[in-house]
Amino acid sequence: MPSDRHQPVIVAIDQGTTSSRAIVFSAELEVMAVAQREFTQHFPASGWVEHDPEEIWTSVVETTRQALAKAGVTAADVAGIGITNQRETVVVWDRATGEPVHRAIVWQDRRTSAACARLRAEGHEALVQARSGLIIDPYFSGTKLAWILDTVPGARERAERGDLAFGTIDSFLLWRLTGGRVHATDATNAARTMLFDIHRGTWDEDLCRLLRVPAALLPAVMDCAAPFGSTDPALFGGAIAIGGMAGDQQAATVGQACFAPGMMKSTYGTGCFALLNTGGEAVASRNKLLTTIAYQLKGQRTYALEGSIFVAGAAVQWLRDGLGIVKMAGETGALAAASDPNQEVILVPAFVGLGAPYWDADCRGAIFGLTRGTGPKEMARAALESVCFQTADLLGAMKADWPGAGSSGTVLRVDGGMVASDWTMQRLADLLDAPVDRPKVLETTALGAAYLAGLARGVCPEPAEFARSWALERRFTPAMEAATREDKLARWKDAVARTLTRR
Numbered sequence: 379m380p381s382d383r384h385q386p387v388i389v390a391i392d393q394g395t396t397s398s399r400a401i402v403f404s405a406e407l408e409v410m411a412v413a414q415r416e417f418t419q420h421f422p423a424s425g426w427v428e429h430d431p432e433e434i435w436t437s438v439v440e441t442t443r444q445a446l447a448k449a450g451v452t453a454a455d456v457a458g459i460g461i462t463n464q465r466e467t468v469v470v471w472d473r474a475t476g477e478p479v480h481r482a483i484v485w486q487d488r489r490t491s492a493a494c495a496r497l498r499a500e501g502h503e504a505l506v507q508a509r510s511g512l513i514i515d516p517y518f519s520g521t522k523l524a525w526i527l528d529t530v531p532g533a534r535e536r537a538e539r540g541d542l543a544f545g546t547i548d549s550f551l552l553w554r555l556t557g558g559r560v561h562a563t564d565a566t567n568a569a570r571t572m573l574f575d576i577h578r579g580t581w582d583e584d585l586c587r588l589l590r591v592p593a594a595l596l597p598a599v600m601d602c603a604a605p606f607g608s609t610d611p612a613l614f615g616g617a618i619a620i621g622g623m624a625g626d627q628q629a630a631t632v633g634q635a636c637f638a639p640g641m642m643k644s645t646y647g648t649g650c651f652a653l654l655n656t657g658g659e660a661v662a663s664r665n666k667l668l669t670t671i672a673y674q675l676k677g678q679r680t681y682a683l684e685g686s687i688f689v690a691g692a693a694v695q696w697l698r699d700g701l702g703i704v705k706m707a708g709e710t711g712a713l714a715a716a717s718d719p720n721q722e723v724i725l726v727p728a729f730v731g732l733g734a735p736y737w738d739a740d741c742r743g744a745i746f747g748l749t750r751g752t753g754p755k756e757m758a759r760a761a762l763e764s765v766c767f768q769t770a771d772l773l774g775a776m777k778a779d780w781p782g783a784g785s786s787g788t789v790l791r792v793d794g795g796m797v798a799s800d801w802t803m804q805r806l807a808d809l810l811d812a813p814v815d816r817p818k819v820l821e822t823t824a825l826g827a828a829y830l831a832g833l834a835r836g837v838c839p840e841p842a843e844f845a846r847s848w849a850l851e852r853r854f855t856p857a858m859e860a861a862t863r864e865d866k867l868a869r870w871k872d873a874v875a876r877t878l879t880r881r
């Protein structure tokens with residue numbers, strides 16, 4: 379494709395848990411080129427997960443260069459870069475050298491489980507929820523950051539002197555992309571740290587004191603569409619403005635155009651993350667959902683209720699890699715469709731404990747209802763259904779928390795690798811008793827980041843107009859009888875109750 383200065387493009391950097399991707403979009407937000415690279419997962423101890431920030435950095439630079447080359451454009455053609463990222467993952471680096479003081483501690487890492495139990499026992503849950511909207515859990519950045527400060531020799535003193543910087547991956551990438559000139563993050567990423575007051579939109583002194591985090595470590599917090607700085611010209615052959623930033627699940631919420639209160643998206647990748655837009659109201663959950671910032675534009679925060687499930691597609695990976703029942707993930711739908719409906723096999727995929735709305739870090743997976751007749755078909759169905767049951771739990775908690783979620787018009791917009799499975803999407807609609815909409819563009823995370831950058835750079839329209847470009851590929855409409863649905867949901871609830879360690 380020839381370089382055409384009159385047709386600016388936008389680049390989305392999507393730094394995920396298992397791979398980094400760079401996608402070049404046209405100004406009309408059509409995908410022009412994609413480059414992707416996986417990187418190493420480090421598991422130094424049971425329940426610990428780390429990434430090498432240098433490997434992440436290299437993967438981001440190289441995929442961005444490749445995507446630009448594939449699209450046949452140069453830095454001068456790029457109106458802006460949008461960054462979206464795996465959330466909660468912690469990097470601490472030296473401001474003078476840019477070198478990380480420790481490997482990145484990944485959101486999945488459970489090493490601070492005991493520290494979180496202590497905080498809960500000391501009675502800090504109400505404060506943490508009131509200010510940050512979060513539950514005290516190792517999932518979030520705060521206790522991981524404290525662990526680094528307490529464990530890396532000299533880190534706390536260096537942090538207090540102002541020599542170190544903390545960031546989630548977006549912030550670390552921004553620092554590196556701008557050649558160490560900008561230390562900032564956006565409100566959606568800040569909202570995942572357990573250090574941020576989501577109501578005032580500022581770092582919270584009490585939470586920082588509780589976790590012993592010096593203020594000197596923290597980045598500036600910006601809107602999601604904002605002038606974040608520009609790239610070091612040496613990186614991509616010219617300076618490029620960075621205009622967008624959002625955590626990946628929030629970027630998907632934007633990419634799915636869930637701009638109105640009551641709209642909801644759910645992303646089915648390795649895990650599943652459902653976000654329900656609650657507008658300007660930060661709804662405090664009574665059912666162990668998270669209150670989080672969906673996006674912040676022009677200084678205005680829009681909030682969401684979030685349900686985070688740690689195992690969704692990972693259950694399908696287990697069928698493939700652990701049990702060897704299938705060779706490819708895509709085979710599971712046909713197996714499930716051919717399963718014996720009279721066998722009620724239920725899988726509770728608590729491989730790493732259960733997330734929302736149970737938050738039981740210590741329980742482990744279980745299978746119920748096995749008979750001599752149970753085979754690969756029933757196991758495939760149980761794995762796919764487990765994802766639907768977990769989503770039903772989230773929707774149930776959302777409805778209980780906020781009347782806006784219970785309206786008859788509730789529709790779920792879905793994306794992520796697993797939504798390729800028609801069988802799963804139909805079963806999801808059946809078990810939720812709500813329509814499930816699969817859009818034409820499934821690259822919603824990158825699309826959201828690109829849109830935010832395009833908005834900041836004046837090449838994309840305001841949200842209402844962008845929302846009109848969202849296009850449906852297929853709607854799955856509930857078709858299951860109420861009695862069957864209720865029976866299945868009751869079996870699931872019973873199976874979960876028997877799996878939990880905290881009842």
Ligand SMILES: Nc1ncnc2c1ncn2[C@@H]1O[C@H](COP(=O)(O)OP(=O)(O)O)[C@@H](O)[C@H]1O
Nearest residue numbers: 647648691692694695707708794795796798799
């Ligand atoms: N046709 C399918 N049926 C069921 N699961 C699928 C299908 N295709 C992909 N998956 C699952 O989707 C997941 C990959 O989705 P993706 O959005 O790429 O995840 P992530 O971004 O977390 O790496 C994998 O866990 C895979 O098992």
Ligand SMILES: O=P(O)(O)OC[C@H](O)CO
Nearest residue numbers: 394395464465485626647
């Ligand atoms: O990188 P993903 O797509 O698995 O998303 C991870 C989430 O942001 C964790 O909160």
